[in-house]
Amino acid sequence: MYYVNREQITIRLGVIPEVAETLQWLQSNWDGSLIHGMAQERALHLAIETVTDVGSYLIDGFIMRDAASYEDIVTIIAGEQVFPESLSEPLLELVKLRRPIVQDYFDWQRHELHAFTAEMPDILTTFKQAVESYLLRELGE
Structure with a gap:
């Protein structure tokens, strides 16, 4: 039997609507300001951390x-068919942003709207x- 920490997965998945709403708002209201740039950077960072945290729990x-x-x-959760194959490439590209955002933050182009924001x-x-579907399929309930 598996021990899957559904509570922690659910908590992290619960952040996604807020991150998505923030990115949508930024896309619609982008003005290139420092505030918008920092908000975009943080929203993308949260997207990365959410995907990798959920993946690690799985x-x-x-x-x-x-x-x-x-x-x-x-790559591992894609191989386990946790999500549709069409998400593999964009999610891989998303997590590749972690280094530029977290380690090379001094070079991040904050005044530019990143393509991933849309x-x-x-x-x-x-x-x-x-x-959520994967968990239901594998664990029931």
């Missing part, structure tokens, strides 16, 4: 192979629904 709970990197987390709301929403 990997641990379902005893999937160990991940060697953030990208590997996405794409991520739908991708994150689909990811959330897919994970």
